Amino acid sequence: MNPLAALWLCWVITAFSPIIGKYAMPVAHPVLVVFSGSILAVIYFAPAMTKKKLWGKLFDKKTLGLYLVMGTFGTALPFSIMLFALNYTTPANAAILNQTEIIYSLILTSILLKERPSLGQLGGSFLVILGVAAILLNEHFTPRWKGDLIIIGSVWLFQISHIAAKKLPEGLDYTLISAARSFWALPATIILILFMWPTGTLYFKPGFQAAAVIGATGIFKYGIAMLLWYTAIRNLDLSKVTAIILSYPALSFILSVLLGFEKPQTYQIIGLVLTFAGAYWVTHVVKKQNAKKENLESIEETI
Template identity: 30%
Template sequence: MDKIYNNRWFLLLFISITWGSSFILIKKSLLVFTPYEIGAIRVLGSGLILAAIGIPALLKMGKNNLLWVIIAGFFGNFLPMFLFPIAQTQVSSSLAGILDSLVPIFILAFGFLLFGIKSKITQVIGAIIGFIGAASLIFFSEGNSENSQFGYAMLIILGGASYAVNSLIVKEKLPQLNAVKLTAAVYSFWAIPSGIILYFTGMIQNFEMQPTYIEPMIYMSFLTIFGTAIAMLLYFKLIQKTSAVFASISSYLLPVVAIIWGILDGEEFTFWYIIGGALISIGIYLIREKKALTVTTTKH
């Protein structure tokens, strides 16, 4: 079991399938929960599950590490948990999955801007191609139609950029921390503001169990336990074991999983999904050449 847990390809596949499925789980959860309830429940639930490990880890942590854990948690474990369900009130789960695959491109850009990680010209070209792909999806697909809005699609991109910042911080500033303790500490800290948000949604005070809640609550449970706590734990481990760029290879697989679930759920799959998704994939491929892996390892 330990051998599987330490296998980078197993971790990558598990993360890709789990996070690729999270978009359809968010969609199903939105049937009865608000975006703010979904975000708060995911973080608070994960914090409660991991509190026995997270609270002692926080108390023993040095001030410098604690600061970076809090910052990393905000960008990777708190803010995106609200951005994605808000966006998916207007954006399909398939499109959300495709746009989220921009994470490696943001890692490239922020890696240079924040940590001085240099890029080759082919990587820059790859980033440009990827953004063109994202723009085509937003402007020519549902992201710019009557059924959706440009701003909501941009929230998905903002969530991807947020994940990129989190990944770089984990690799560059927190490589020495145990992945389990890091994950537990992050969720234990951000569970507090999430609990406050959940209280002000009125859900805690006014919740009444109804038959229509059962199925969405099952989806929410899977989303919280597997798509949030466990997946993030394995993701942190994968980043520390390899690099932020290698971990972001999941961006190749994640949209495929999201699209399959979307089609099975009856979502429309348009021509622009193919064009935009292909351009993003080409951009990621150009970013991820062998020398790039070597450079960024000294760092989703």
């Protein structure tokens, strides 16, 4: 598939994700959705994994720990928490507030890598904070507010997964990475299920809606979208890829309104614009910094 077409299709699937999650909540507990979706994703990747003889590499001692971190912090925990949040907030808010991951990225980079954020990064982060504040202040003490806070408090988990992913050896097959993330999400979800089982909080209502949301989660979100994403970032400029994918909350917002999950509010539109502008600003600054770093490295190599 054309890389740009792959990116836009991934964008559409990503925008539908909070919508799918909203439909899932009446029929299945969040942990069961993630567990079932992960199993379905592994089944989806099975033919390619078998053809390429990659199953054994899921248990390679050099990467197993990293895969486990990616599966736990990139799939099992954050998606379970965010699905739970959709019991309270709307798909549009969930998509918009996900942009706060940019802020967590800067904080963790500063703490773990001792890198000071630039003025541009701080400026972009400030816009994201303003966008988030525009939503939170207008929904203070409403049912949505609880869900909004849960979203904001959980997106940092993705950064732990990203850090682990960056430590993977170069040249790994992307089918392997995608399958490993779903496969190694299973231990954490199984532990959560065993922990919750005695409490009686787990629920599942068999039927078309349950089958549809689990199918969409496993095949499209955890399966196809992952391969489309890697196809895009392998063949396109990373800043272009990031700029396009960061705009997905706009489609999530439109879909949420059209499907009757909410009535558009001015403060939501303001929050959407501010968070996107801030996230794009940070991405643009990072691109310039990386380009400058690459130029310096190339100069040093010639000396």
